Amino acid sequence: VRSRHYEVAPRAGRLTGSLRDVGYDFASAIADLVDNSVTAGASKIDVEIVFDGPESYVLVADNGCGLTGRELNEALRFGSMSTYSRGDLGRFGLGLKTASLSQCRLLTVASRANPNGGRIATRTLDLDLIEETDEWVIYSDRASSAFDLCRSRLRGSRGTVVVWEALDRVLNEKQANNGWGRRRLGHLAQKTAQHLGMVFHRFLSGELGSSIELSVNGEAVTPWDPFARSENATEVLDPVSLEIHNGQELTTVELSRYVLPPRKSFSNEELFDRLSGPLKWNRQQGLYVYRAGRLVQGGGWCGLRGIDEHTKLARASLEFNTDLDDIFQINVAKMRINLPSGVRQMLERPVHELCILANDIYRRHAQPPVSDRKNISLDLTDVGLAIRSAALEAGQLPAISQIEAILHARSPDVSRALGFSPG
Ligand SMILES: Nc1ncnc2c1ncn2[C@@H]1O[C@H](COP(=O)(O)OP(=O)(O)OP(=O)(O)O)[C@@H](O)[C@H]1O
Numbered sequence: 001v002r003s004r005h006y007e008v009a010p011r012a013g014r015l016t017g018s019l020r021d022v023g024y025d026f027a028s029a030i031a032d033l034v035d036n037s038v039t040a041g042a043s044k045i046d047v048e049i050v051f052d053g054p055e056s057y058v059l060v061a062d063n064g065c066g067l068t069g070r071e072l073n074e075a076l077r078f079g080s081m082s083t084y085s086r087g088d089l090g091r092f093g094l095g096l097k098t099a100s101l102s103q104c105r106l107l108t109v110a111s112r113a114n115p116n117g118g119r120i121a122t123r124t125l126d127l128d129l130i131e132e133t134d135e136w137v138i139y140s141d142r143a144s145s146a147f148d149l150c151r152s153r154l155r156g157s158r159g160t161v162v163v164w165e166a167l168d169r170v171l172n173e174k175q176a177n178n179g180w181g182r183r184r185l186g187h188l189a190q191k192t193a194q195h196l197g198m199v200f201h202r203f204l205s206g207e208l209g210s211s212i213e214l215s216v217n218g219e220a221v222t223p224w225d226p227f228a229r230s231e232n233a234t235e236v237l238d239p240v241s242l243e244i245h246n247g248q249e250l251t252t253v254e255l256s257r258y259v260l261p262p263r264k265s266f267s268n269e270e271l272f273d274r275l276s277g278p279l280k281w282n283r284q285q286g287l288y289v290y291r292a293g294r295l296v297q298g299g300g301w302c303g304l305r306g307i308d309e310h311t312k313l314a315r316a317s318l319e320f321n322t323d324l325d326d327i328f329q330i331n332v333a334k335m336r337i338n339l340p341s342g343v344r345q346m347l348e349r350p351v352h353e354l355c356i357l358a359n360d361i362y363r364r365h366a367q368p369p370v371s372d373r374k375n376i377s378l379d380l381t382d383v384g385l386a387i388r389s390a391a392l393e394a395g396q397l398p399a400i401s402q403i404e405a406i407l408h409a410r411s412p413d414v415s416r417a418l419g420f421s422p423g
Pocket residue numbers: 032036037040062064065066067074075076080081082089090091092093094095096097160
């Protein structure tokens with residue numbers, strides 16, 4: 001007996017509206033467009049965020065491989081067909097549409113695939129039209145203001161320009177006409193530059209091979225390296241390779257651990273403040289998770305431990321490639337991953353080591369030198385931490401673990417007072 005099938009195609013009018021809310025903020029929506037430009041092989045990507053009352057617009061232009069008209073039609077399909085190579089930043093066939101519509105109602109993409117000039121393909125996705133007709137439609141309009149903007153960017157070269165207009169999620173109608181709206185766009189431009197400098201710092205610095213140039217409103221975006229690797233006083237711990245079973249294969253995830261210098265040990269204070277990051281020292285401590293070189297999530301310990309003033313100098317990178325996407329469950333907005341429990345377990349010990357050292361460095365600098373102190377009264381758990389971190393620096397962690405175990409068996413009270421945990 002054959003079961004009956006029913007066709008239940010999505011309703012365009014409703015679904016496009018719902019897909020506006022998959023979780024982007026302004027800067028991460030722009031970052032998803034930049035992902036596309038990077039994957040298209042662009043070496044130069046310009047972002048413009050322009051206030052012009054109700055005609056305000058956002059533009060992302062690249063010099064990547066470009067798209068033909070037919071390819072552009074597919075690119076604007078929700079769930080577009082694409083084949084990905086390892087390391088490609090795309091995954092869902094959604095980003096261009098969902099990121100754009102999270103901020104605007106009118107999306108225009110213009111592209112030229114031929115490096116020697118030639119035809120520019122242009123397509124517009126208009127949310128109002130889709131809601132009105134309840135059909136998945138896009139159209140080609142070569143007479144719009146967006147098309148003029150695009151054409152001026154693509155003069156004589158190949159590449160792609162994405163334009164957002166009707167920025168209803170950025171400026172509401174009232175704001176679009178006053179000084180507040182102008183300030184808001186200015187503020188967003190600043191935030192976006194900061195966010196892109198963080199998310200793409202490895203691409204900007206060129207450490208992944210070929211480097212890219214990124215600008216926001218004409219100003220070059222500078223890479224923000226969370227680990228202050230150019231500072232002499234940054235402590236670098238031994239890297240750790242975590243082996244992960246991915247189906248039949250064994251793949252590695254790399255963990256690199258750093259303790260950043262405290263304020264006084266930084267080469268200058270301005271740099272220390274810059275390294276504080278968008279969310280400032282306390283909330284920027286923790287894990288920085290990279291997918292194919294692009295930062296997905298930065299700061300916080302993914303539930304491994306809490307945010308703590310004493311470990312605010314500890315930061316670590318965790319890097320995986322796109323073949324582990326299923327395991328890390330990256331979300332559509334590319335803002336979050338889920339640490340698989342196996343990886344979480346493997347991270348516990350190395351992260352603990354890192355925090356011991358960070359804690360020690362923090363305390364050493366927070367206190368006056370011993371000779372200045374009268375009536376020294378030491379907290380025993382500090383003594384325990386100091387012993388451990390000295391063992392760590394001496395490369396004697398296995399030895400100290402054995403010592404802790406014996407101490408715990410012979411003198412559990414002393415062991416507890418020193419803050420040593422059994423096992
Ligand atoms: N700037 C660009 N240059 C060239 N091709 C592009 C560009 N932007 C998008 N495309 C094409 O359009 C397709 C759809 O892009 P979209 O961002 O919607 O999905 P994706 O990148 O495949 O996956 P994800 O949803 O993870 O971003 C891409 O696969 C790519 O082929």
